[in-house]
Amino acid sequence: MHIMSRRGWVLALTLLTASPVVAQRINFGIYTTSQGLSATVSGNLNFNAKQPIIASNSNTSVTITLNDDACQWIEITGDATRDITITITPDPYLTIGAGGPGNQIPFTCQFAYSNLGSTLSAAKGVAVQIPGGFTSITLPMLRRTSGVPAPPPTPAHGGYTPPSIKAYLFLYGTLGPVGNVSAGYYTGTVNVSVQY
Amino acid sequence: MTRFFKYLLAISVVTGSFAQAQSGRSNRAVATITASATVVGNVDLIVMKDMDYELSSLSPADLTVNPQNDSRAGQMKIIGSPNSLVRVTFERQSILRHESGGSQLYFAYNLSGGPDLIQRESILLTQNNQIRLSDQGVYYLWVGGRLSGIENIVPGNYYMELSIELEYIL
Numbered sequence: 001m002h003i004m005s006r007r008g009w010v011l012a013l014t015l016l017t018a019s020p021v022v023a024q025r026i027n028f029g030i031y032t033t034s035q036g037l038s039a040t041v042s043g044n045l046n047f048n049a050k051q052p053i054i055a056s057n058s059n060t061s062v063t064i065t066l067n068d069d070a071c072q073w074i075e076i077t078g079d080a081t082r083d084i085t086i087t088i089t090p091d092p093y094l095t096i097g098a099g100g101p102g103n104q105i106p107f108t109c110q111f112a113y114s115n116l117g118s119t120l121s122a123a124k125g126v127a128v129q130i131p132g133g134f135t136s137i138t139l140p141m142l143r144r145t146s147g148v149p150a151p152p153p154t155p156a157h158g159g160y161t162p163p164s165i166k167a168y169l170f171l172y173g174t175l176g177p178v179g180n181v182s183a184g185y186y187t188g189t190v191n192v193s194v195q196y
Numbered sequence: 197m198t199r200f201f202k203y204l205l206a207i208s209v210v211t212g213s214f215a216q217a218q219s220g221r222s223n224r225a226v227a228t229i230t231a232s233a234t235v236v237g238n239v240d241l242i243v244m245k246d247m248d249y250e251l252s253s254l255s256p257a258d259l260t261v262n263p264q265n266d267s268r269a270g271q272m273k274i275i276g277s278p279n280s281l282v283r284v285t286f287e288r289q290s291i292l293r294h295e296s297g298g299s300q301l302y303f304a305y306n307l308s309g310g311p312d313l314i315q316r317e318s319i320l321l322t323q324n325n326q327i328r329l330s331d332q333g334v335y336y337l338w339v340g341g342r343l344s345g346i347e348n349i350v351p352g353n354y355y356m357e358l359s360i361e362l363e364y365i366l
Contacts, residue, residue, distance in 0.1 A: 047233035183237035
């Protein structure tokens with residue numbers, strides 16, 4: 001009986017030891033992340049920054065291009081040796097209130113990526129634009145510019161920290177045509193998912 | 197048996213460390229960008245006061261209404277998007293018709309305007325002016341001008357219309 005009692009204590013200790021290490025880490029804020037892969041948003045895609053006056057019933061469209069200051073970006077930080085898959089899911093309309101006819105404006109989102117390990121200012125100049133209609137791409141975190149492919153990445157092991165690099169995803173697009181819609185503040189979202 | 201459970205404990209600790217290493221690195225990140233636009237409605241023009249052109253004489257002073265300082269000047273208010281640029285277009289010449297329809301006079305408009313309701317601080321507008329609405333999205337206009345063609349004037353009431361076209365400059 002004495003031996004059985006000791007077995008019980010050992011099992012309990014094992015469970016207590018293992019339980020904390022599977023806990024989730026959740027960060028709330030604009031840093032949607034964790035240590036391995038993170039994505040930081042620059043700001044809102046504001047069409048008034050391109051055209052201050054967007055008039056109802058003007059039947060015009062407003063286009064923010066990659067080269068415009070209004071173009072926004074997401075800074076992706078991750079393992080330089082790995083590939084990432086980016087999926088964007090934009091709302092088809094910017095809406096006011098509950099949306100629907102008279103309360104929505106068509107919205108088309110486009111994106112471009114830059115994965116040469118450049119700084120932000122240089123990254124925009126070498127960004128690769130994705131043709132319209134695509135919503136998902138897979139690319140290396142750091143694109144090789146010349147030479148043969150590098151050897152396979154070093155496997156993760158104790159004490160080893162893989163090299164980190166930044167890649168950029170630029171977001172822009174077109175709003176319109178602006179039909180006979182209510183005046184006011186229209187919003188929509190572009191959800192971006194990045195994974196190894 | 198005791199030795200067996202010691203091994204089990206050791207294995208559990210190793211497994212736990214491995215799980216910690218895996219959970220410490222996220223394989224996925226999600227971000228959301230908000231797209232936005234503020235849409236403005238039509239720019240509106242409200243008549244605050246009609247031009248009062250009662251002639252007591254045909255002196256040159258009576259025939260002319262200075263929009264910048266004459267109390268007889270008409271007054272209008274433009275309402276639109278704050279700080280927006282608006283193009284103001286109007287016909288410079290107009291015809292006043294007698295109420296019976298027989299006689300007519302000619303009127304050359306002068307408009308002045310400003311973001312504040314202070315007539316003497318308003319500036320004269322040309323036929324095709326760009327103005328900027330105030331922080332509150334308003335701009336005031338004063339309407340004056342000069343009558344002509346009074347040689348064969350018939351007493352009575354005369355009417356005319358002033359058309360002003362407002363357009364946002366995008």
